[in-house]
Amino acid sequence: MRNLLIGGNGFIGSNLAIYLARRGEEVTVYHRASSSLENLASIPFHSEVGEIGDEARLNQCIAQSDVVFNLAACTSPLPRDEAQRQAINVDGAQRIARLARKRGVRLVHVSSIAAVGSPGRGQVADETLPFNRQHDPYGSSKYQADQLVLQEVSQGANIVIACPGNVVGGHAMKPTQKNNFVAISQGRMKLYPPGGVCLADVDDLVNGLYLCGQKGRSGQRYLLGGHNVLFKDYFEEIARATGGKAPQIPLPGFLLPVMGWGVEVVFGALGRVPPVNRDTGDVVSRKMYYTSQKACTELGYTIGDWREAIRKASRTAMGTPAR
Numbered sequence: 401m402r403n404l405l406i407g408g409n410g411f412i413g414s415n416l417a418i419y420l421a422r423r424g425e426e427v428t429v430y431h432r433a434s435s436s437l438e439n440l441a442s443i444p445f446h447s448e449v450g451e452i453g454d455e456a457r458l459n460q461c462i463a464q465s466d467v468v469f470n471l472a473a474c475t476s477p478l479p480r481d482e483a484q485r486q487a488i489n490v491d492g493a494q495r496i497a498r499l500a501r502k503r504g505v506r507l508v509h510v511s512s513i514a515a516v517g518s519p520g521r522g523q524v525a526d527e528t529l530p531f532n533r534q535h536d537p538y539g540s541s542k543y544q545a546d547q548l549v550l551q552e553v554s555q556g557a558n559i560v561i562a563c564p565g566n567v568v569g570g571h572a573m574k575p576t577q578k579n580n581f582v583a584i585s586q587g588r589m590k591l592y593p594p595g596g597v598c599l600a601d602v603d604d605l606v607n608g609l610y611l612c613g614q615k616g617r618s619g620q621r622y623l624l625g626g627h628n629v630l631f632k633d634y635f636e637e638i639a640r641a642t643g644g645k646a647p648q649i650p651l652p653g654f655l656l657p658v659m660g661w662g663v664e665v666v667f668g669a670l671g672r673v674p675p676v677n678r679d680t681g682d683v684v685s686r687k688m689y690y691t692s693q694k695a696c697t698e699l700g701y702t703i704g705d706w707r708e709a710i711r712k713a714s715r716t717a718m719g720t721p722a723r
Contacts, residue, residue: 405471406496408430408471410471411569411573413471414571415572415602416609416610429447431449432451455499459502462500467505469510470492472488472493473510474538478673480668486541496509506558508559509561510564513566515545518686524690526691526694563622565599568601568602568710569603569709573716573717579675580635581717584635584644585644589647592635594651595684595686596629596631598689599627601626601708612624622692625691626703626704626706626709630687638714641707641714656684
């Protein structure tokens with residue numbers, strides 16, 4: 401099977417590429433000329449250089465594929481990156497979906513749990529939750545992309561939408577996530593938010609993405625999450641895995657959006673992407689819990705032990721890679 405991964409050199413993309421290569425599948429990664437391919441060093445793959453806006457190049461690569469995974473995303477919430485969010489998350493997604501339709505190629509559009517919406521108090525949300533995160537620049541762009549992709553489905557495209565949860569894993573860990581592991585291992589993190597998160601092991605996720613490509617129903621969204629875990633428990637498990645000390649002081653939830661806004665302003669003035677923002681503050685003050693029952697029932701998606709996912713991630717964060 402010929403698999404094209406658009407944006408396949410990042411955290412999720414490189415883990416998916418490794419998963420597919422180990423299954424004996426053919427992997428082609430479409431990436432910018434400036435992109436680092438270090439995360440893919442352990443596997444054989446084809447490299448195709450191009451931009452998300454290069455329709456002719458995309459069309460050529462899609463035509464030579466059996467399944468396309470669109471993992472390209474701009475996650476920055478900064479106002480100065482609005483044009484990039486639009487170009488990659490929205491216009492790029494629509495372009496890829498349209499080309500996949502015209503070529504008759506199966507597409508797995510990798511969206512986000514942020515495009516599903518925020519659960520209400522005491523709610524465990526699924527794919528039917530009405531979108532309610534219009535204030536979130538990233539989530540809104542991904543939701544808009546989902547709607548445009550579904551329009552292509554209405555015209556005959558064969559597209560499945562995957563919505564990953566909050567992903568943790570060893571290989572190619574993001575610096576912001578790695579910093580949390582290191583800070584807890586050194587006892588430097590003193591505070592924790594009152595909310596909770598839907599924690600997905602990246603190994604479970606990439607298997608789920610593969611299953612979306614193989615078994616997913618066209619026009620359907622599948623939430624690929626994991627266990628719903630309080631941040632307090634999440635950080636305590638990191639402490640156990642790293643031999644560190646978990647934060648002991650709970651943060652008041654009502655202050656977190658204000659604190660996030662302050663960080664966003666400061667980092668924005670410096671021209672840097674903030675590690676947190678006002679939306680992050682709002683999210684971590686809530687129990688953002690979701691169910692992946694639809695994916696489990698229809699695709700055979702499986703969810704492993706979240707503590708083992710933490711242990712794998714800790715080995716990478718502390719300099720002993722799990723892969």
